[in-house]
Amino acid sequence: MKRRLLGLVLGVVTTAAIGTAPTAVAAPDSGLWTGTWATAVQQPSIGIVPNWSEAGFTDQSVRQVVRVASGGVSARVRLSNDYGDQAVRLTGATVARAGEGAAVKPGSVRELRFHGARSAEIPAGGELRSDPLPLLVAPLEELTITLYFREPSGPVTSHLNANATSFRASGDHRSDTAATAFTESTASWYLLSGVEVLAPGKRGVVAFGDSITEGALSTVDADNRYPDELAERFGGKRPVLNAGIGGNRVLTDSTCLGEKATARFERDVLEQPGVRSVIILEGINDIGMSAFPPDDCLGATPWVSAADLIAGHRELIKQAKAAGIRVIGGTLTPFKGSFYYSDEREAVRDEVNQWIRTSGEYDAVVDFDRALADPADQDTMLAAYDSGDRLHPNDAGYHAMAAVVDMKQL
Missing domain, CATH: 3.40.50.1110 (SGNH hydrolase)
Known part of the structure; x- marks a missing residue:
C-alpha cells in the first residue's frame, strides 16, 4: 500500500531562529527528517470514549497538544484522512508552544503553510504534510497544533483514546494565545497523525x-x-x-x-x-x-x-x-x-x-x-x-x- 503523502519539502533549515527563512535547499525524501511524535489513526466511530470524530467540524477550531520526543531545527505536521471517503478542506492551521490547558505561549504562534498556501485539502484516503516551518523544537517539548475548518469536514480520521485533552472553539481561533474561546474538550486526537523534525x-x-x-x-x-x-x-x-x-x-x-x-x-x-x-x-x-x-x-x-x-x-x-x-x-x-x-x-x-x-x-x-x-x-x-x-x-x-x-x- 503506497499512500498519498502530499506536502512540499521546501528545504533544510540551517538556522535555529524562529521566523527566519531557510537558507539551503534539500531534496524531498532526503532522509534528514524523522518522526518525533505520532499516533495510530482510526476510522471515525463512537469508540470507547466520547469524541467528535463522527460529527466532524463546521466553523470550528480544534486545538491539540502533543509532547515531542526529540528536537530539531525545523518542523512539519502530518494530517491524516486515511478513513475519509471525501476530501477534508482545512481553512488554516497554526503551531505554537503549549501553555496551560488550551493556552499557548505569547509570541510563539506560527502559521502552517501547505504548498505555500494557508488552506489545503486532505485527500480522501490520504495524508497531507505541511511545508517545513523554521522552528527550533526542543526535546520533550509540548507543542500545540490548532486546525480551523470553515466548511463542514464530515466525519474525520482520529485517534480515539488519546489520554490527552483536545479542545474546541466555535469560529476561527487558530491564532488565539488565550484559552478562553476553547470551551469544549475531549480525550481524542483528530486528523493529526504526526510531527516530524529536521534532525539528521x-x-x-x-x-x-x-x-x-x-x-x-x-x-x-x-x-x-x-x-x-x-x-x-x-x-x-x-x-x-x-x-x-x-x-x-x-x-x-x-x-x-x-x-x-x-x-x-x-x-x-x-x-x-x-x-x-x-x-x-x-x-x-x-x-x-x-x-x-x-x-x-x-x-x-x-x-x-x-x-x-x-x-x-x-x-x-x-x-x-x-x-x-x-x-x-x-x-x-x-x-x-x-x-x-x-x-x-x-x-x-x-x-x-x-x-x-x-x-x-x-x-x-x-x-x-x-x-x-x-x-x-x-x-x-x-x-x-x-x-x-x-x-x-x-x-x-x-x-x-x-x-x-x-x-x-x-
Whole structure:
C-alpha cells in the first residue's frame, strides 16, 4: 500500500531562529527528517470514549497538544484522512508552544503553510504534510497544533483514546494565545497523525501495540505512557513514537478498535520517517476477546490459539525485517483477575510468551510480563503496578515497563 503523502519539502533549515527563512535547499525524501511524535489513526466511530470524530467540524477550531520526543531545527505536521471517503478542506492551521490547558505561549504562534498556501485539502484516503516551518523544537517539548475548518469536514480520521485533552472553539481561533474561546474538550486526537523534525542522524523507535502501549488509564495529560517514559530515558536523544490503539488485535479488524495489526503495520511503523527499530507488544486482546459475543463495535471474536497468534507475530516480524527495521518482541503482560481472564486463555498467553522468549525469531526480547508480575503469583500483575482493572498498568507500571527495556537492543 503506497499512500498519498502530499506536502512540499521546501528545504533544510540551517538556522535555529524562529521566523527566519531557510537558507539551503534539500531534496524531498532526503532522509534528514524523522518522526518525533505520532499516533495510530482510526476510522471515525463512537469508540470507547466520547469524541467528535463522527460529527466532524463546521466553523470550528480544534486545538491539540502533543509532547515531542526529540528536537530539531525545523518542523512539519502530518494530517491524516486515511478513513475519509471525501476530501477534508482545512481553512488554516497554526503551531505554537503549549501553555496551560488550551493556552499557548505569547509570541510563539506560527502559521502552517501547505504548498505555500494557508488552506489545503486532505485527500480522501490520504495524508497531507505541511511545508517545513523554521522552528527550533526542543526535546520533550509540548507543542500545540490548532486546525480551523470553515466548511463542514464530515466525519474525520482520529485517534480515539488519546489520554490527552483536545479542545474546541466555535469560529476561527487558530491564532488565539488565550484559552478562553476553547470551551469544549475531549480525550481524542483528530486528523493529526504526526510531527516530524529536521534532525539528521536521529533514528527512531516505534512502540507498536494495543491499549497498554497507548497508555490507557495512565494519568491524563501527564505523558506517563511507557513510550513517553522510554523517551525520557533517552533524554530526547532518540525519537520514540507511540503506535498503540486501545483494544487492537493482531488478527482481527474492529470498527472501534482499529485495523488488525498485520494490516496497519506498514502505515504505523514502516512508513514513519527515520525508524530504526520497533517494539511489538500485542496479542492480549486476541486472547481476551476469544469467543466473546461479537457486536458492531468489536466485530468478529473468533477463538485465537497460540499457534494463530504466533503466526500473526511472524507476519509482523517478516514485514519489519523486509524493511530493514530491527524488531523487538514484548512479552504479553499479566491479566489474571481481569474480565478477560480464564485458565484456558492464560494457557494461550503462557505459550505465546514462551515462544517470544525462546524462539529467537525476534531480534531481541523485552520481558514486560516479568517486569509487571507479582512474584507470589506470576499470572497476576503486582498490585503496585495495577491501575485497578488487573489488566492495565498504572503510572508506576508504565514506568517499570520503560525501565526494563535494554536500550542497547534498540
